[in-house]
Amino acid sequence: MTTRSIELLRVVHQDPGVTRAAAARRLGVGTGAATELVTKLSRAMLLTQGPAAPSGTRGRPTTVLLPHPGGPLALAVAITHEAWRVEAVELGGASVTALSGRHAGATWAEVRDAVRAALHELRLRYGDRPRAVGVSVPGTVSRDHRLEAVGVGWHDVDLTELWPDAEIFTAGNDATLAATAESHRGAAAGAALALHLRIEAGLGGAVVEGGRPLIGARGAAGEFGHMPFGDPAVRCPCGARGCWGIAVDGHELARLLGEPVPVDPITYARRLITAAAAGPGRELTAVRAIAATLGRGVAGLVNALDADLVTLGGLGADLLATVPEEIATAYRDGLMSIHRDAPPPVVPAALGDLGPIAGAAEEAWSALLPRLA
Template identity: 65%
Template structure:
């Protein structure tokens, strides 16, 4: 009964509003057994029942299953080098409350104090309904829940300090958690083996195999940006030379354009990519007017996506033609690395997050050409598709943190 109860809670978490009959079918049990489970979980204030919307057909009204209004909640916390955010998340994924603030690269002690105070605030509101916390951070997390962020002084950080009294605390790298969320609720849903890459201030990701991320012996799996696919002359913040991440992020674009290293590589990268996308659009328009064949690379006829162009502060002008060439070089480096990972890992599909979405929209043909050229013959007839992530940049990691917290909590509720 306990195992089936947990399984039913998982079904409702994944499909909030599922009918009792459909839940029974998903679990492979009869309607009588399903009714017994629902009654038990309703009495425990874990599930609630409600009539389904009228279908217009005859027969007994259908019952849908929902999270109990007084049921358990989890905290999801996402900490980046610029900001933090806390969400209160119910069974099914709905957000009940949220707190956030920017910290602008503060010392860990200051970030810890601010986040711990926010947790106390939410505890005062929700009390013992808050049963677990999932934490997303910008770096590898050991099995003892210590953070090692390569691009900051956040080393050896004990994440348990954020909520010392937590009954259940789980944590992970932001790219890994974004991959988990993308597999459950995004573009990779249903894939047996999915590869997710997230390009922000560096490059990370994860392989999701049979629904779970591959974490590695020390919790550092998925640091794909530190494979030696880049320029051996470029030293990475991790201490190695030639890391792939340094060839595809905002620092790579700055080097190609002869600009100083940007303070905010993500905002800078989006400015450069937006400039390149506009220039490619102008080139296509000139080709059309002149009656010439379409460009062999760049964006397809639908055009590029719109990109945020920074914080509104005055920024140096970026040469449009130079930006196109720089973005194509970075797109080629991204495509070649993708091919290497597909050859090694054999995923069903690849999803890109962060500025990977921007690059894929701006120079898809460049990325695709480099990707296909690097694939082994066995993959070329039907290469795994490379898709933009469905979840926005600021949603993937925190959604993944919530999923990890619920995944750990559900077996303890029954």
């Protein structure tokens, strides 16, 4: 397979349904060469052609390029503190099947076995089409795919156990992957320096500059939840005091309401935010308090990074929908005056809860694309 073929696949991956003419222009090749490439890739069961939706204008019918229905798949896995989800994702990023389950409080071995069984089921269903796997996890991932997830108590876990003989295995932190996906296909597309923050149990995030996330020397960058924007009286599971992440999630809501920390802190927090949306009460007071802590910290990061856009995912999006004024006021108050005239927008992540799995699929696909020879 030539470089040009791979480039054409990349164009269709980025923009499935692109017209053959537009794809040819992007590659800088003539229509004859484009037709030849498309024919070759169709025979290799990588692409298919379809008629474009009628545009109402006269002229020659337009052909659009789509993933081949029998083409390769990336399996994407997203594991959160409470649930797991596995998807089979075709060229272009669309999911063709999803399997999911819940696991709050389970050991790594239990979650691993459930996910492994789901991956196995998809491989049985799709034969040799699954060629790569991308995994999103709620913790830090080393370059040799080992996971540390303090929030769920999983230490030095070997993620490759999920599919030991996978041809292509990629894995990453959920917030980093969500940030990448948000920059490729979501609300942060086109931003110069986007800050993505994701609250689930704790807070994670990533800085994405020109579409590329900052990963760090050991793959652990973006742990903004462990910056000391919280209450110094509170000890975080990571060992430090005053961490921001546990001051903006279900842990802090439980503390403010004098309730025990729940085993399902994400569902718990979402229930309280829903109750807060219904009107005044102790839930609303608690939710306002964490929203202000969130806004203040976002301002600090915008000051530090000079971001031009902030996207909030997970519970951050719920808070933005429910108590936007609390976030906005604390955010503006915390900004340096050079940013205050035109504060960088703080918007909900467009991919919502599917950001991490979309990012996991994206990682697997970018590793797979050059190998489609």
